[in-house]
Amino acid sequence: MFISNNSFANVFIFKFAVLKVFDVSKVLIIDDEEKIRTLLSKIISLEGFDVVEAGDIKTGLKKLEIADVDVVICDVKLPDGSGVEATKDIKDKYPVTEIILLTAYGNIPDGVQAIKNGAFDYITKGDDNNKIIPLLYKATEKVSLAKRVLQLERQLANKYSFDNIIGKSKILNASIDAAKKVAGSETTVLLTGETGTGKEVFAQAIHNASNRSKQNFVAVNCSAFSKDLLENELFGHKAGAFTGAVKDSKGIFEEANHGTVFLDEIGEMPLDLQAKLLRVLETGEFLKVGDSKPTKVNVRIIAATNRNLQQEVEEGHFREDLFYRIAVFQISLPPLRERVIDIEELAIFFLRTFTNKTNKKINKISKNYLEALKQHSWKGNIRELKNVIERSVILTGTTELEEDSLPLELQRLGTLDNREKTLSAFELASVEKVHIQKVLNYTNGNKTETSKLLNIALTTLYRKIDEYHIK
Numbered sequence: 001m002f003i004s005n006n007s008f009a010n011v012f013i014f015k016f017a018v019l020k021v022f023d024v025s026k027v028l029i030i031d032d033e034e035k036i037r038t039l040l041s042k043i044i045s046l047e048g049f050d051v052v053e054a055g056d057i058k059t060g061l062k063k064l065e066i067a068d069v070d071v072v073i074c075d076v077k078l079p080d081g082s083g084v085e086a087t088k089d090i091k092d093k094y095p096v097t098e099i100i101l102l103t104a105y106g107n108i109p110d111g112v113q114a115i116k117n118g119a120f121d122y123i124t125k126g127d128d129n130n131k132i133i134p135l136l137y138k139a140t141e142k143v144s145l146a147k148r149v150l151q152l153e154r155q156l157a158n159k160y161s162f163d164n165i166i167g168k169s170k171i172l173n174a175s176i177d178a179a180k181k182v183a184g185s186e187t188t189v190l191l192t193g194e195t196g197t198g199k200e201v202f203a204q205a206i207h208n209a210s211n212r213s214k215q216n217f218v219a220v221n222c223s224a225f226s227k228d229l230l231e232n233e234l235f236g237h238k239a240g241a242f243t244g245a246v247k248d249s250k251g252i253f254e255e256a257n258h259g260t261v262f263l264d265e266i267g268e269m270p271l272d273l274q275a276k277l278l279r280v281l282e283t284g285e286f287l288k289v290g291d292s293k294p295t296k297v298n299v300r301i302i303a304a305t306n307r308n309l310q311q312e313v314e315e316g317h318f319r320e321d322l323f324y325r326i327a328v329f330q331i332s333l334p335p336l337r338e339r340v341i342d343i344e345e346l347a348i349f350f351l352r353t354f355t356n357k358t359n360k361k362i363n364k365i366s367k368n369y370l371e372a373l374k375q376h377s378w379k380g381n382i383r384e385l386k387n388v389i390e391r392s393v394i395l396t397g398t399t400e401l402e403e404d405s406l407p408l409e410l411q412r413l414g415t416l417d418n419r420e421k422t423l424s425a426f427e428l429a430s431v432e433k434v435h436i437q438k439v440l441n442y443t444n445g446n447k448t449e450t451s452k453l454l455n456i457a458l459t460t461l462y463r464k465i466d467e468y469h470i471k
């Protein structure tokens with residue numbers, strides 16, 4: 001039982017009408033007494049909140065799955081369990097949602113336990129009538145702040161600007177200049193380049209330098225989904241569109257409304273989705289899966305590919321009209337082997353990143369190590385370099401990165417000045433060294449097992465390890 005006083009509604013509608021400063025928040029009332037639910041619902045709706053109701057915990061949990069609820073007002077004694085216990089389950093599943101418990105008169109322990117279980121607060125039915133609306137405002141304020149923090153954290157994690165794109169080479173700077181010029185416009189941009197050349201980093205820098213920087217930047221990798229999943233990911237769906245679609249769901253285009261959508265690996269997008277994308281580009285409209293009414297959005301598109309899209313068009317894999325629509329402004333990102341001059345700066349940057357993470361005191365990169373980096377062909381570009389440095393930092397126990405901490409395929413088996421001490425890549429012994437190292441890796445460094453697998457005596461293995469300087 002909750003309110004018996006009818007003047008309650010009038011007092012609070014008057015008192016708090018002026019305080020309506022938040023977006024419409026959704027409140028779920030879980031109470032088995034219909035009269036109370038209806039009255040509470042009326043009062044809360046009059047305050048401008050969007051209200052949903054449930055008569056028991058099970059129905060309440062279902063409503064939580066379907067609606068984006070900010071605050072739950074929950075009775076303690078419900079036909080299928082206790083609201084105090086349900087608080088725990090709800091907070092586990094929806095940590096941002098706040099819960100206000102309605103406890104029985106004089107039952108403080110319930111309230112205390114509810115707060116221990118994560119409730120925002122509790123009020124005593126009938127006694128604390130005048131507290132419900134102010135408490136609701138406080139709870140919704142906490143929810144909006146939590147949502148804002150989540151959004152800011154997401155933005156911060158993605159905060160790339162042109163200033164922290166590392167590299168001084170002319171070829172990279174030409175790409176940066178072009179990107180800076182186009183950033184402030186609304187033009188669709190196509191970034192091309194091999195894998196790991198920094199296309200996503202550029203896309204984020206363009207977004208952050210644009211007028212849309214305070215809005216969402218949402219990235220999707222078109223090659224990571226099947227056709228149906230990608231359609232759902234991009235455009236969202238209506239409840240009931242397919243088995244399991246219990247509630248309306250926003251797609252990436254809606255999430256990024258007023259912001260930027262980054263379509264990575266656009267060359268992998270199936271042809272019929274390309275038609276839908278063209279429509280978004282031309283009209284700003286699309287149909288959600290299972291919907292008959294178009295949804296309108298305002299997004300800027302930045303696309304990226306490591307394929308030759310022109311060739312994909314010629315081969316019939318990519319729509320020509322879409323190609324011309326997205327390739328308005330193309331920026332190509334150079335592979336790392338074409339900007340060897342940037343390798344040192346990048347290596348120092350990643351060394352700093354990983355020593356900070358691991359608390360190691362490595363502050364130097366040896367000449368040989370750097371030379372080996374410069375001679376490598378870097379098919380995985382900056383991503384590969386980053387991984388190589390991370391590996392070396394893990395393996396290094398001194399203050400300097402040495403060549404022997406590099407993967408074997410990067411180690412130059414001998415430099416010009418100490419050729420006599422090391423092995424030429426053509427010598428049979430170099431193959432033996434690599435093979436022993438591989439078997440040692442396979443056995444996690446277990447020498448007895450390694451010698452057995454190699455079919456040599458353990459003493460021979462030790463001799464060879466010493467001879468080839470295997471670590």
Ligand SMILES: Nc1ncnc2c1ncn2[C@@H]1O[C@H](COP(=O)(O)OP(=O)(O)OP(=O)(O)O)[C@@H](O)[C@H]1O
Pocket residue numbers: 164165166167193194195196197198199200201202264304306382383386
């Ligand atoms: N100029 C740069 N300075 C520092 N880090 C960079 C730079 N460019 C790329 N990186 C880093 O290299 C990695 C690969 O970059 P990114 O994901 O942007 O490449 P990509 O071209 O989009 O790759 P893919 O085509 O495989 O999606 C990331 O970890 C990124 O942080």
